[in-house]
Each structure stands twice: as C-alpha cells, then as structure tokens.
Amino acid sequence: KAGVTQTPRYLIKTRGQQVTLSCSPISGHRSVSWYQQTPGQGLQFLFEYFSETQRNKGNFPGRFSGRQFSNSRSEMNVSTLELGDSALYLCASSFAITLGLAYEQYFGPGTRLTVT
Amino acid sequence: TQLLEQSPQFLSIQEGENLTVYCNSSSVFSSLQWYRQEPGEGPVLLVTVVTGGEVKKLKRLTFQFGDARKDSSLHITAAQPGDTGLYLCAGAYADNYGQNFVFGPGTRLSVLP
Numbered sequence: 001k002a003g004v005t006q007t008p009r010y011l012i013k014t015r016g017q018q019v020t021l022s023c024s025p026i027s028g029h030r031s032v033s034w035y036q037q038t039p040g041q042g043l044q045f046l047f048e049y050f051s052e053t054q055r056n057k058g059n060f061p062g063r064f065s066g067r068q069f070s071n072s073r074s075e076m077n078v079s080t081l082e083l084g085d086s087a088l089y090l091c092a093s094s095f096a097i098t099l100g101l102a103y104e105q106y107f108g109p110g111t112r113l114t115v116t
Numbered sequence: 117t118q119l120l121e122q123s124p125q126f127l128s129i130q131e132g133e134n135l136t137v138y139c140n141s142s143s144v145f146s147s148l149q150w151y152r153q154e155p156g157e158g159p160v161l162l163v164t165v166v167t168g169g170e171v172k173k174l175k176r177l178t179f180q181f182g183d184a185r186k187d188s189s190l191h192i193t194a195a196q197p198g199d200t201g202l203y204l205c206a207g208a209y210a211d212n213y214g215q216n217f218v219f220g221p222g223t224r225l226s227v228l229p
Binding site: 006033045048088090092 | 147149151156157158159160161164204206208215216217218219220221222
C-alpha cells in the first residue's frame with residue numbers, strides 16, 4: 001500500500017509570494033491533517049480536513065488555508081509569505097473513525113519550504 | 117488545553133547503552149503514539165498504546181502507557197546508531213469535532229558508534 005505523498009519536496013520562495021503544497025493520503029484514508037514543524041516551535045497543528053470539510057483548525061493566521069478534494073487529496077496554501085513561514089510542512093492521513101476510538105496518523109515526507 | 121512534555125530534550129549515548137525517554141501530561145488521552153523522525157523526513161509511527169498500563173515491545177524498544185493514561189515511556193535496550201533520531205510522542209483526545217492530536221516537543225537521541 002502506498003504511503004502518504006507530498007509534493008513538492010523542496011520549495012524556495014520569496015517574501016510576499018504565495019505557495020501551494022499538495023498531499024495525497026493513503027488509499028482509503030479520509031482525514032488529512034497539516035502540520036508545521038520548525039526547530040523552535042516543534043510540530044504545530046495547522047488544520048484537519050475530512051470529507052472536503054475543515055473539521056479543526058490550529059492557531060495560525062488566515063494566510064494559511066487549505067482544502068480537500070472528493071478523492072481525499074488535500075492542498076494547503078500560504079499567501080503573502082513571510083520569512084518565519086520557512087519550515088517543514090507535514091501532511092498526515094488517517095481513517096475517519098467514531099469518536100472515542102483510537103486511531104493513528106501516518107505522515108508524509110514533508111515539503112521543506114524556504115522563504116528568502 | 118492538552119499539553120505533552122518530553123524528557124530529556126537531548127540525549128547522547130554510546131552504542132550498546134540503554135535509555136528511557138519520558139512523555140508526561142496532566143491530561144488523560146484515549147491513546148498515545150510514538151514516532152521517530154529523521155532529519156528532513158516525516159515522522160514514522162512506531163507504536164500506539166491504548167490501555168492504561170499497557171506494555172508493547174518492538175524488538176529492542178519497549179513502550180509503556182501509564183495506568184492513568186497521562187504518561188508514557190519508551191525504553192531502548194542496547195541502542196544502535198540506527199536508533200538516532202527525534203522521538204515524538206503524541207496524545208489523542210476527542211472533542212466535538214473528532215479526534216485530535218497533541219505532540220510533545222520531542223527527544224533528540226544521538227547514538228554514537
């Protein structure tokens with residue numbers, strides 16, 4: 001079974017530009033979550049999508065947005081890039097499950113975004 | 117707000133030594149996951165523990181979930197250079213929107229040959 005894939009793996013952008021990152025979850029997984037990882041802040045939750053709807057959102061400015069398509073693939077967009085947006089952006093997929101049951105997230109390799 | 121703490125933050129040991137990494141919280145979690153992450157890559161799921169007091173073994177790695185489901189430990193026996201990486205614990209909890217995860221800051225392990 002193929003794992004979570006993310007494209008591109010590396011990206012260099014200039015301040016003020018916008019960027020779109022893509023994530024394809026494991027086949028059959030309907031939930032996709034996005035995280036930002038930096039050395040100083042660790043792994044921080046951006047948002048989660050399930051069945052094309054944003055189900056949960058972390059504490060990030062509105063410049064960070066996302067969407068999910070009917071095939072569960074997801075994209076995240078960052079507009080008006082700032083130097084502080086340089087980070088490893090990780091996507092994780094999981095099955096959608098009933099509340100109260102344990103479930104597991106599987107991560108992709110990440111997209112390394114550098115803003116200059 | 118659910119928070120997870122991990123200790124130690126950094127650990128550098130010689131090949132063959134044993135070590136234990138801790139993951140602690142004041143919150144109760146429905147399950148807890150351990151991940152290992154190598155530089156420039158995504159975290160790889162090692163194990164999920166669900167039941168209070170549960171112990172799981174994965175070759176030289178032993179994972180334990182606290183009785184109250186608020187803490188966990190990871191013990192590595194006879195560490196090898198291939199164990200080097202960032203070890204992350206993540207606690208799962210439910211709210212009105214579904215399952216959520218909170219991650220600890222990680223323990224960076226370096227095993228020297």
